[in-house]
Amino acid sequence: MRLHYAWTLAAWLERLQQHREEVIRRWGMRFYRMWEFYLAACATAFRWRDTAVFQIQLAHRLDAVPTTRDYLYPAESEWSTTAAARLHPALSERRSSRGDRRKTKENKIQSP
Numbered sequence: 001m002r003l004h005y006a007w008t009l010a011a012w013l014e015r016l017q018q019h020r021e022e023v024i025r026r027w028g029m030r031f032y033r034m035w036e037f038y039l040a041a042c043a044t045a046f047r048w049r050d051t052a053v054f055q056i057q058l059a060h061r062l063d064a065v066p067t068t069r070d071y072l073y074p075a076e077s078e079w080s081t082t083a084a085a086r087l088h089p090a091l092s093e094r095r096s097s098r099g100d101r102r103k104t105k106e107n108k109i110q111s112p
Contacts, residue, residue, distance in 0.1 A: 002046050002051070002053060005042075005043075005051075006044075006046035006047040009042050009043035009046065010043045010047075012039050016035060016039060020032065055069075
């Protein structure tokens with residue numbers, strides 16, 4: 001989840017910067033600079049592991065929940081690839097240099 005937050009914050013920062021003049025006109029330069037700094041600082045913190053977000057899912061039985069959360073985010077792999085390429089070109093380069101390995105339903109890594 002950490003990188004998802006970094007990408008989201010980077011997208012929000014990009015959107016804020018695209019609407020700079022309007023934001024300054026409506027809320028002032030101090031407001032704009034505060035939010036620009038906050039979004040950039042948080043995106044950087046999540047990106048470089050200074051901040052993390054944890055999600056915990058509890059179940060009565062150990063086998064009630066799959067070992068991965070892939071079932072929660074069916075389109076995530078497609079989104080994360082395009083978002084990474086657009087917002088963080090270095091991430092997509094590093095990802096492609098590792099090769100295309102995918103997990104099967106049994107959570108075993110399998111080469112295509």
